Amino acid sequence: MTKDELNQIISASLSHYPTVANRWHNGDPTVGAMLSAMRDMLVAVSDDVAQSVLEPFVKSKPKTIMADAINKGILPIASPCQHFVWIKNTGNFAVNLSAGRALQDNLGRQWRLLSSVNIPPQTTQKILCEQSFLVSNEFVVGVSLPFYEHAIQTENDSHIAMLTLVQSHTGQLVRYAPKLMNVGKGELCFSLSSTDFKTLNLVFGDDDRVGRMAQAGERYRLDVVYCDGFIDTNELKQAVLSELYDEPERSLSFYFFEPSRESAESGLVRQGANPPTLSHLRLLASYPMAYDDNAVFLGNFDMLLRKHFGERANYLAVWNEAVHERHYGASLDNINHLNVCVVAKTPADQASLEKQIAERIGLADNLFLGRVRFMTVSPKPYPIIIQGNLSGIHDLDEIKSKITGLLLTHYGKGSLIASRANPDGFNRQEMARLIYDNVPAFSDRISDFVVIGGNDRQKPHEWVYLDPASISIELNRSADGGTAMWGL
Amino acid sequence: MITTDDVVAMVSHWLSTPKNAYFGQNYGQDLKRELLKNTNDFNADRLIAEMKKDIPILATLSDNQLGIVVQHGVDEHGVAVGSFERVRVVIQVFGVPIPISE
Numbered sequence: 001m002t003k004d005e006l007n008q009i010i011s012a013s014l015s016h017y018p019t020v021a022n023r024w025h026n027g028d029p030t031v032g033a034m035l036s037a038m039r040d041m042l043v044a045v046s047d048d049v050a051q052s053v054l055e056p057f058v059k060s061k062p063k064t065i066m067a068d069a070i071n072k073g074i075l076p077i078a079s080p081c082q083h084f085v086w087i088k089n090t091g092n093f094a095v096n097l098s099a100g101r102a103l104q105d106n107l108g109r110q111w112r113l114l115s116s117v118n119i120p121p122q123t124t125q126k127i128l129c130e131q132s133f134l135v136s137n138e139f140v141v142g143v144s145l146p147f148y149e150h151a152i153q154t155e156n157d158s159h160i161a162m163l164t165l166v167q168s169h170t171g172q173l174v175r176y177a178p179k180l181m182n183v184g185k186g187e188l189c190f191s192l193s194s195t196d197f198k199t200l201n202l203v204f205g206d207d208d209r210v211g212r213m214a215q216a217g218e219r220y221r222l223d224v225v226y227c228d229g230f231i232d233t234n235e236l237k238q239a240v241l242s243e244l245y246d247e248p249e250r251s252l253s254f255y256f257f258e259p260s261r262e263s264a265e266s267g268l269v270r271q272g273a274n275p276p277t278l279s280h281l282r283l284l285a286s287y288p289m290a291y292d293d294n295a296v297f298l299g300n301f302d303m304l305l306r307k308h309f310g311e312r313a314n315y316l317a318v319w320n321e322a323v324h325e326r327h328y329g330a331s332l333d334n335i336n337h338l339n340v341c342v343v344a345k346t347p348a349d350q351a352s353l354e355k356q357i358a359e360r361i362g363l364a365d366n367l368f369l370g371r372v373r374f375m376t377v378s379p380k381p382y383p384i385i386i387q388g389n390l391s392g393i394h395d396l397d398e399i400k401s402k403i404t405g406l407l408l409t410h411y412g413k414g415s416l417i418a419s420r421a422n423p424d425g426f427n428r429q430e431m432a433r434l435i436y437d438n439v440p441a442f443s444d445r446i447s448d449f450v451v452i453g454g455n456d457r458q459k460p461h462e463w464v465y466l467d468p469a470s471i472s473i474e475l476n477r478s479a480d481g482g483t484a485m486w487g488l
Numbered sequence: 489m490i491t492t493d494d495v496v497a498m499v500s501h502w503l504s505t506p507k508n509a510y511f512g513q514n515y516g517q518d519l520k521r522e523l524l525k526n527t528n529d530f531n532a533d534r535l536i537a538e539m540k541k542d543i544p545i546l547a548t549l550s551d552n553q554l555g556i557v558v559q560h561g562v563d564e565h566g567v568a569v570g571s572f573e574r575v576r577v578v579i580q581v582f583g584v585p586i587p588i589s590e
Contacts, residue, residue, distance in 0.1 A: 022490065023490060023494065026490055026544070026545050027543065027544035027545055028490070028494065028498055028543075028545065029498055029501055029502060029505075029515060029542060029543055030494075030497055030498055030501045033501075033505070033510045033513065033515050034510065036510070036512075036513060037510040037511040037512060037513060040511055040512030040513070041511050041512070044512075
């Protein structure tokens, strides 16, 4: 119940008492004060009721999913796109560009050079750039409080990609410790927290328990790198320097492809990724609690990779020795190896995605450092048959295309459900519920349908998804045409 | 139809309601705060402004329909009128005076 709904109910009930209604509408406190107090109390109670409705098995409310993600330490952090830029010098002087120089692409996004470069006259140089910009500011700790929090400012339409914190007067780099785990007393470090999945807070420790308390008057320098997350790299054409420092810099041109176009080499190094979306978080919410970023069990590794790379992959599966031998037979080579199958959303991103996954697994558990095997994915459209009867009033072809469209958005290539290993194939019960909820034609008592799918086991390297050819729909008109049934 | 009596009732209600008396609302006055101040610091305009915020209908009244009269313990010539440690505050709505606590 919202305030507005209750106000409408109050107005409606008061219409029996015109004098009082008049006083209520004119803001008479002798009437209004207690009515609004009761109204506000009901708003608070109904909020409470809504939150305490149990979700025993599947978390589905955005509020619970958000709370779960925050509890698990998943943060709204994006990763920036990295791309090569070819710099062509058409002038007569050599030009030096230092690392960190800002470029702007054709859509006004900011890029930074990741290293310094010297471009001799009449030559072309290739250099790595990152789509991000740095905002640096200093803040003073206002009060000495245990677990002092400092809000990080957000930039319009940009996501936070990374940050570094430096204690100004000592120049000491403050270590990032997720959730202040494994931190001793008095050790200078910080954690990050979020309360609404939009803003980020820095959290310091407490001298008596964990970490070090921020003292009033201490100054810290905070460098935050913001980026735009996912960008369509096909649209990248040219760039210009944001500011010109020098006359010879006018003769430079910047391209996101090789200007002579001798080779079709793609300049993409790493595709950007947005912070996890709500549907992604819903999937992550069904995993058990993870210990910061230290994966232990197989499920932890799955979650770890999904948390960091889920937004960049169309298919992502990770399995250990035991699962591997069950599907592919025993071999000595399997011992202490972790197997990963990944399909990047942008094909050019595949190599760097695999490299980063191997690094991330090594960070979580150094047993697997250098022992991650990447398997070739075999795409496998999953055949399903939908059989059913439909009452006479519906158009069969329209319903068929509706079902196909619905299934492809939820189970097609690139969908969230198809992005994980489904050893038993897809869950037909969920599929049937999805159709029932979204195709109103099946809601009468005559129409009926059943979803039939294969029961064979899928191996982890098999990317199971639905495509238009794998869905066959056999719908017939209901034979029950004559009886006047309105629904029993 | 809202009459003068209703408006007087509203003002009396406001005067007898301390702040935070109603759940979730800032409605009410905090006259006790004035006791801790010098009697010369009594600011009638602030009191009227707060009252107008809580009772929207008062905002439609003109200045001579709603007034506040403050009687200090001494008059402008420094001659004692009544007790010197008291301030009498009277709020007038449409000329109907409502005395508030001394």
